Amino acid sequence: xxxxxxxxxxRAASPARKRRTDRPGPxxxxxxxxxxxxxLLATIFLYAPIVVLIIFSFNDSxxxxxxxWRGFTTDYYVRAAQNSELLEAFGNSMTIAVISTLFSVxxxxxxxVVLWRFRFPLKPGFEGLVALPIVVPEICLGxxxxxxxxxxxxxxxxxxxxxxxxxNIIIAHITFSFPFAAMVIRTRLQTFNREMEEAxxxxxxxxxxxxxxxxxxxxxxxxxxxxxxxxxxxxxxxVITFFTSGPDTVTFPVKVYSMVRFSVTPEINAASTVLILIxxxxxxxxxxxxxxxxxx
Amino acid sequence: MxxxxxxxxxxxxxxxxxxxxxxxxxxxxxxxxxxxxxGENVSLTEVETTWTWRNYSRILEPEIATLFWRSxxxxxxxxIVCLVIGYPIALVIATARGAWKPWLLxxxxxxxxxxxxxxxxxxxxxxxxxxxxxSGLEWLWERGYAALDAIGLNAxxxxxxxxxxxxxxxxxxxxxxxxxxxxxxxxxxxIYAALERLDRSYLEASLDxxxxxxxxxxxxxxxxxxxxxxxxxxxxFIPMLGSYLTPALLGRGQVDMIANVIERQFKGxxxxxxxxxxxxxxxxxxFIILAIxxxxxxxxxxxxx
Numbered sequence: 001x002x003x004x005x006x007x008x009x010x011r012a013a014s015p016a017r018k019r020r021t022d023r024p025g026p027x028x029x030x031x032x033x034x035x036x037x038x039x040l041l042a043t044i045f046l047y048a049p050i051v052v053l054i055i056f057s058f059n060d061s062x063x064x065x066x067x068x069w070r071g072f073t074t075d076y077y078v079r080a081a082q083n084s085e086l087l088e089a090f091g092n093s094m095t096i097a098v099i100s101t102l103f104s105v106x107x108x109x110x111x112x113v114v115l116w117r118f119r120f121p122l123k124p125g126f127e128g129l130v131a132l133p134i135v136v137p138e139i140c141l142g143x144x145x146x147x148x149x150x151x152x153x154x155x156x157x158x159x160x161x162x163x164x165x166x167x168n169i170i171i172a173h174i175t176f177s178f179p180f181a182a183m184v185i186r187t188r189l190q191t192f193n194r195e196m197e198e199a200x201x202x203x204x205x206x207x208x209x210x211x212x213x214x215x216x217x218x219x220x221x222x223x224x225x226x227x228x229x230x231x232x233x234x235x236x237x238x239v240i241t242f243f244t245s246g247p248d249t250v251t252f253p254v255k256v257y258s259m260v261r262f263s264v265t266p267e268i269n270a271a272s273t274v275l276i277l278i279x280x281x282x283x284x285x286x287x288x289x290x291x292x293x294x295x296x
Numbered sequence: 297m298x299x300x301x302x303x304x305x306x307x308x309x310x311x312x313x314x315x316x317x318x319x320x321x322x323x324x325x326x327x328x329x330x331x332x333x334x335g336e337n338v339s340l341t342e343v344e345t346t347w348t349w350r351n352y353s354r355i356l357e358p359e360i361a362t363l364f365w366r367s368x369x370x371x372x373x374x375x376i377v378c379l380v381i382g383y384p385i386a387l388v389i390a391t392a393r394g395a396w397k398p399w400l401l402x403x404x405x406x407x408x409x410x411x412x413x414x415x416x417x418x419x420x421x422x423x424x425x426x427x428x429x430x431s432g433l434e435w436l437w438e439r440g441y442a443a444l445d446a447i448g449l450n451a452x453x454x455x456x457x458x459x460x461x462x463x464x465x466x467x468x469x470x471x472x473x474x475x476x477x478x479x480x481x482x483x484x485x486x487i488y489a490a491l492e493r494l495d496r497s498y499l500e501a502s503l504d505x506x507x508x509x510x511x512x513x514x515x516x517x518x519x520x521x522x523x524x525x526x527x528x529x530x531x532x533f534i535p536m537l538g539s540y541l542t543p544a545l546l547g548r549g550q551v552d553m554i555a556n557v558i559e560r561q562f563k564g565x566x567x568x569x570x571x572x573x574x575x576x577x578x579x580x581x582x583f584i585i586l587a588i589x590x591x592x593x594x595x596x597x598x599x600x601x
Contacts (some may be wrong), residue, residue, distance in 0.1 A: 029387045038384040039400070046407045046480065049418035052428055056421065111314040118307050120300035126311075129318055137538030137582055139555040140575040141325075143562060147332060147572065148325035175321045178314065207306055238413050239540050239555070243562065253413045260417055260545065269421075272414040283409045287402075 050276065057269035076266040077274075086271055089255035095163045096241075096251060097234040100173035104230035105223055107174065108181025112222075113215070115182075116189040133179045142243035145172045149244065156246055165249050172244045177233045181226035188222025221289055228286040232279065332572035343568055351573035360557070360574070367553040370468065370543075371536035374475035375483075378532050379525065381476070382483035389484070390491035401488070408481040416545050419474055423464040423546065430461040466548035474542040483532045490524020523596060530589050534582055554578050 029035050060073035080086055111130055115123075133141065149155070149168055156165050163170075192215070200210050238253040245254055252275065259268050300307040333352070335345040354360060389400045407415065422428040437459040444451035464470035498520065502512040518525075540555035547553075554574065561571030 029384075029391045031391075035384050035388050038381070039388045042381055042385050042480070043403055045477070046404070048428075049422050049477070050407065050410065050415065052422050053414070053418040107314045107317060110310045114307070114310040114314070117297065117310075118300045119297050120307065120311075126315065129323075130314070133318075133322055135534070135582065135586060137534070137555075137575075137578055139538050139540055139558055140329075140579045141322075143558060143571060143575045144325035144329045145321065146562065147329050147568065148321070151328050171321055175317070178317070182314070207303070232409060236411050242540075242559075253411060256413055256417065257541075260413075260420070268417065272411070272417065275414060276410055279409050279411065280406075283406065 053269050054273050054276070057266055057273045059266050059269075061266060076270040080267050080270040080274070083267065085250070086252075086255060086267075089250045089252045090271070092166060092169075092249060093235060093252040096166050096169050096173055097231050099163065099166075100170050100177060100234045101227050101230040103170075103174045104178040104181045105185075105227045107178040108183075108226050108230070109185050109219065109223060111178070111182035112185035112189055112219075115186055116192075130179050130182055133176050134183075138176075138237075138239040141176060142172070142240040145175065145240065146243040156249065158248060165246075168244045168246070169241055169249060169251065172240050173234045173237065176237070176240060177230040180233060181230045184226040184229055185219060185222040188219055188225070192218050224289045225286065228282060228289075232282060235275075235279070329572040329575060332569050333576050335569040335572075337567065337569065351570045352577070354570060355574060355577055363552060363557055364554060364577075366551070367537055370471055370475065370551070370553060371533050371539075374472045374479070374536055375529055375533045377472065377476045378480055378483040379487075379529060382480060382487055382528065383525075385480075386484050386487035386491055389488055404484050405481050412478060413541060415478060416474060416541050419477055420465070420545050423470055423473065425461045425463065425465075429464070433462065434459045465546055466550040468551055470546040471543050471551045471553075474546040475536050475539060478539075478542060479532045479536055482535070483528045486524045486528040486531060487521065490521040490527075494520055523593065526589065526592065530585060534585060537581070538578060 056069075057076060058072050058074065059069055060071040060075070061068070115127060115130075120126075145168075154168065156168060196214055196218075197210055200214050205213070236253075238257065241251050242254055242257070245251060250258075252271075256268055256271065259265070300311075331345045332343055334347045334349070335343040336348060336350075338344045355364070385404060389397060389404070392400055424430070437455065441451045441455055444454060462469075464473060494517075498516055499512055502516045503509070507515070537553075538555050539553055540559060543551055543553040543556055547556075549556075555578075558571050558574050558578070561567045561574065
C-alpha cells in the first residue's frame with residue numbers, strides 16, 4: 001500500500017510524465033510506428049502457426065495432406081476421441097503430470113524452506129545442486145536417467161497395473177521439475193515476516209503448529225504457482241519422456257511425435273487443439289492466482 | 297537465518313528428502329553415464345568401463361566435429377536473429393503505457409506455455425512446399441507478375457515462368473525459423489527486465505546534450521542494457537544447442553544437431569558409450585558457457601563498485 005501511494009505521489013510530482021502524452025519523449029519507443037510494426041509482425045509470427053493449426057483441425061480433408069481447405073467438420077475431434085491409443089497416451093500424460101506435480105511441490109517446498117531458514121556447511125554447494133537440473137540440457141538428463149534405469153535393471157515388467165507402469169517417467173519428471181517449483185516457492189518465502197513466526201512461538205506454538213498455521217498459509221500462492229509450473233513442464237516434456245518411456249507407456253507428446261513422422265492429419269490437429277485449450281485454461285488460472293497473491 | 301545445529305531434527309526433515317532425491321536420481325545417473333563414456337561395448341547389452349578415451353577422440357573425427365560445428369552455427373545464428381527481433385519487442389513492452397504492459401508481455405509469453413511439440417508441428421504444417429507460407433508467397437508472386445504485366449514489362453523475363461516454392465524443410469532456414477520461433481520468449485524477458493531497471497534520465501541527458509536518437513540508442517541504451525543482452529543471448533543459446541525436436545521435425549534428418557545424433561546412439565546404433573561421451577561433451581560446453589558468463593558478470597560487478 002505504502003509503495004503505491006508513494007509512486008502515485010512521484011508520478012504527480014513529475015511534470016515529464018504529463019508532457020509525454022503530448023509529444024514523444026526520450027524513452028517513448030513504444031510510440032514509434034516502425035517499432036510497433038516489428039512488434040505486430042513478431043506477434044503474427046508467434047501466433048499464425050498455432051491459429052492455422054487450430055483452423056485446420058476443422059478441415060474436412062478426406063485423404064492425405066491437410067493443406068487445402070475443404071469445408072468445416074468436427075469429425076476429427078470425434079475420431080481423435082475414438083482413437084484408443086491416443087486417449088491412452090493422453091491419460092498417461094495427465095496421470096504423470098498430476099503425480100509428478102504433487103511430488104515436485106512437496107520436494108520443492110522442503111528445499112525452499114531449508115534454503116530460506118537454515119545456515120549449514122556447503123550451503124552454496126546444495127544450492128548449486130538444486131539449480132543444476134535446470135541448466136543441464138534435456139537430452140543429457142534424458143540419456144542419464146534412461147541409462148540409470150537400465151544399469152540397475154529397473155525395467156517396468158509388462159502388465160504392471162496403472163499408474164505404477166509409469167513410475168520411471170514420473171521419477172524423471174519429478175527430477176527436472178521440482179527445482180523449478182523450489183525456485184518459485186523460495187521467491188515467495190522472501191516476503192515472509194519472521195516476526196510472525198517469533199510471535200507465534202512466544203505465544204506457545206509448537207514447531208509444527210508454526211509451520212502449519214503461519215508458514216504454510218503464507219507459502220500458498222507460491223505453492224500454487226510452483227504446482228502449475230511443474231504441471232506444464234511435465235505436460236510439455238518430450239525428450240526426457242522419449243528416453244524413459246517403455247514401448248507400452250506412451251505419453252501424448254511421444255504418441256503425437258510418432259504420428260507426425262508418418263503423416264500430417266487433422267486428427268493430430270484436433271488433439272493438439274484440445275491440449276492447447278487445456279494449457280490456456282491452466283495459464284489463466286495461474287494468472288488469477290498470481291495477481292491474487294500479489295494483492296495481499 | 298538459524299544454524300542447522302539449533303534444530304537438527306527439523307533441518308533433516310526438510311533437507312534429507314530433496315537431497316536424497318537429487319543424489320539418487322540426478323547425481324547417480326550422471327556418474328553412470330560418466331563411467332559409460334569411458335567404456336566399451338562388450339556384448340549387445342553390456343558395457344564395460346575400460347577407461348578408454350576412444351569415445352571422446354571420436355568426437356574430433358570430421359563427421360562429428362562437423363555436427364558440433366553445425367549445431368553451434370545454427371544456434372548462434374538463431375540467437376542473433378532472436379536478439380535482433382527480441383530487442384525491439386522488449387523496447388516496445390518496456391516503454392508502453394502501464395495498462396498495456398502486462399498484456400503485451402502476455403502476448404509474447406503465452407505461446408511459450410503451449411506444448412513444444414505442438415508448436416513445432418504447427419510450424420511444420422505451414423512451412424511445407426504447399427504450406428501456408430509458400431501459398432502466401434505464391435499469391436504475392438502472382439500479384440507482382442500481373443502488376444509488371446500491366447505496366448508493360450516482360451514479367452516472365454524478370455520473375456521467371458512459374459512460382460518456385462521456397463524449400464524450408466530439411467534446410468538450415470527451416471531449422472533456424474523453428475529455433476527462433478520456439479526460443480524467442482527466452483530472449484525477450486531478460487532484455488525487458490534490463491530495460492525496466494534502466495535509469496531513464498541518462499537517455500534524457502544524452503538527448504538534451506544534443507545526441508541524436510540513433511546515437512543515444514547506440515552509445516547509451518545498448519551499453520547500459522548489455523548485461524541483459526548477454527543474459528538473453530546465453531539463456532537462448534544453451535537450450536537451442538541441445539534441441540532435439542526442432543531439427544528432427546523441421547530438418548527432416550538432413551540438418552541434424554547434436555541431440556539427434558546422441559538419440560541415434562541409444563535408439564538405433566546402440567553405441568551407448570559414444571552417446572554418453574557426446575552427451576557429457578554437450579554438458580561441458582554448456583558449463584563452459586555458463587562459467588564464462590559468471591566470470592564476466594563478476595568482473596562487471598567488480599568494475600561498477
